Amino acid sequence: MKTAILTLSDKGSRGERTDASGPALVSWLAERGAETVRTAIIPDEAALIEETLRNWADSGEFDLILTTGGTGVSPRDVTPDATVKILDRLIPGFGEVMRMRSLQKTPHAMISRAVAGIRKATLIINLPGSPRGAVENLEAVWPAVPHAVEKIQGDTRDCAPPATDSAK
Numbered sequence: 001m002k003t004a005i006l007t008l009s010d011k012g013s014r015g016e017r018t019d020a021s022g023p024a025l026v027s028w029l030a031e032r033g034a035e036t037v038r039t040a041i042i043p044d045e046a047a048l049i050e051e052t053l054r055n056w057a058d059s060g061e062f063d064l065i066l067t068t069g070g071t072g073v074s075p076r077d078v079t080p081d082a083t084v085k086i087l088d089r090l091i092p093g094f095g096e097v098m099r100m101r102s103l104q105k106t107p108h109a110m111i112s113r114a115v116a117g118i119r120k121a122t123l124i125i126n127l128p129g130s131p132r133g134a135v136e137n138l139e140a141v142w143p144a145v146p147h148a149v150e151k152i153q154g155d156t157r158d159c160a161p162p163a164t165d166s167a168k
């Protein structure tokens with residue numbers, strides 16, 4: 001799975017904080033055989049986020065784009081708002097599962113407004129900004145990601161093949 005990771009952070013983009021979340025996601029993905037082919041860090045600017053996500057998805061180079069940061073409720077947190085603007089279709093289940101699973105770790109999970117969806121043939125998923133939050137949220141949705149990518153890219157095989165006699 002070819003993946004791109006976009007870190008949204010004002011401090012990080014100014015060099016005032018080392019980006020730990022992007023590298024944490026790269027390592028986590030590598031352990032599961034998913035290759036990160038592009039990373040970038042940009043400030044929490046809606047127009048820039050939209051432009052980057054649009055360009056990356058439309059390039060056709062990536063199966064999956066992960067964003068980290070800016071999903072919360074601070075005045076500068078605009079990642080979900082920018083993401084929704086460039087998506088063709090939302091997948092609400094990803095956000096629902098991320099918040100449900102993360103609530104077992106911290107009540108602050110309900111603050112994340114992360115969304116996920118599809119643009120062209122690319123799956124885009126928002127993750128929170130802290131390294132721990134980013135990895136925990138990716139872990140929550142990962143079991144469905146490979147199947148979602150296959151379906152987005154046009155796999156027409158039945159999800160539920162007819163039951164065999166022994167399974168009837």
Ligand SMILES: Nc1nc2c(c(=O)[nH]1)N[C@H]1C(S)=C(S)[C@@H](COP(=O)(O)OP(=O)(O)OC[C@H]3O[C@@H](n4cnc5c(N)ncnc54)[C@H](O)[C@@H]3O)O[C@H]1N2
Nearest residue numbers: 019020021069070071072102108109112128129130133136
């Ligand atoms: N499963 C979890 N879900 C959530 C967690 C969590 O720890 N586990 N955290 C919750 C919290 S708290 C919030 S608030 C919301 C929304 O988070 P945001 O997406 O708005 O995160 P930011 O404000 O961008 O960052 C929060 C915090 O994390 C540190 N940070 C951010 N970016 C970086 C970076 N690139 N490298 C290193 N550290 C970073 C920094 O201390 C920020 O202040 O999500 C909940 N969900």
Ligand SMILES: O=P(O)(O)OP(=O)(O)O
Nearest residue numbers: 008009010011012044129
């Ligand atoms: O990374 P920043 O600078 O966008 O700030 P925050 O502490 O809100 O993540």
